[in-house]
Amino acid sequence: MRIGVVSIFPSYLEPMRMALLGKAIDRGIVALDTYDLRDWTHDVHRAVDDSPYGGGPGMVMKPTVWGPCLDDVCPDDALLVVPTPAGVPFTQATAQAWSREKHIVFACGRYEGIDQRVIDDAAKRVRVQEVSIGDFVLIGGEVAVIAMVEATVRLIDGVLGNASSHQQDSFSDGLLEGPSYTRPPVWRGLEVPEVLRGGDHAKQQQWRREQSLARTRERRPDLLPPEQ
Numbered sequence: 001m002r003i004g005v006v007s008i009f010p011s012y013l014e015p016m017r018m019a020l021l022g023k024a025i026d027r028g029i030v031a032l033d034t035y036d037l038r039d040w041t042h043d044v045h046r047a048v049d050d051s052p053y054g055g056g057p058g059m060v061m062k063p064t065v066w067g068p069c070l071d072d073v074c075p076d077d078a079l080l081v082v083p084t085p086a087g088v089p090f091t092q093a094t095a096q097a098w099s100r101e102k103h104i105v106f107a108c109g110r111y112e113g114i115d116q117r118v119i120d121d122a123a124k125r126v127r128v129q130e131v132s133i134g135d136f137v138l139i140g141g142e143v144a145v146i147a148m149v150e151a152t153v154r155l156i157d158g159v160l161g162n163a164s165s166h167q168q169d170s171f172s173d174g175l176l177e178g179p180s181y182t183r184p185p186v187w188r189g190l191e192v193p194e195v196l197r198g199g200d201h202a203k204q205q206q207w208r209r210e211q212s213l214a215r216t217r218e219r220r221p222d223l224l225p226p227e228q
């Protein structure tokens, strides 16, 4: 998978070159290109924003900068993703679908966002998805991109050491994952559940299912399947 990210703060994206994502890049599973939007500005001040039509707070990012940038970095067969609090919710299902994409380009807005005509113009040529990572407001799109790239890339074969890891994710079966434990068996008077210290894998699987259902019922009843 090739990933392109456009930002006025490309160094904000450096965490994606670390740890497991960095290893996926080193191993050629993922290619990451970051672009500085200001390289497409055409004035001495390298302006990327301007005042909003119709008044209102803040500034809006210029179509005359974003347009030429996306023309250059987003080919017709790529998926263009625009993080925005007004977007469709990003979910595990989104990550699963994106993990099968060959090329994804992320457009990181700042200020009050990107002039809508940039998205409308791009949609004439490429598939565009405006997505949100949650019901809260960030300062820009970069943190959302890091979260979405991590959720997506970890699903690509070969990225996670233990192939089964993501198959036991929260949400992979629609439920929240249950608690995890490691040594020592007793820590500050707290014991690891007996069933996990034994060797009956069928009982352990049943226990984990029960724990997932209980936790989902308590914390995210909206995720429960109808019969539960």
Ligand SMILES: CN1CCC[C@H](Cn2ccc3ccc(-c4n[nH]c(N)c4C#N)cc32)C1
Pocket: 083, 084, 085, 087, 108, 109, 110, 111, 112, 113, 114, 131, 132, 133, 134, 135, 136, 137, 138, 139, 140, 141, 142, 144
């Ligand atoms: C007050 N204004 C309101 C509009 C957005 C302004 C900041 N901003 C500019 C670009 C941009 C991109 C994403 C997000 C964002 N926030 N929350 C999420 N779940 C996001 C996602 N994905 C936020 C952003 C702040």
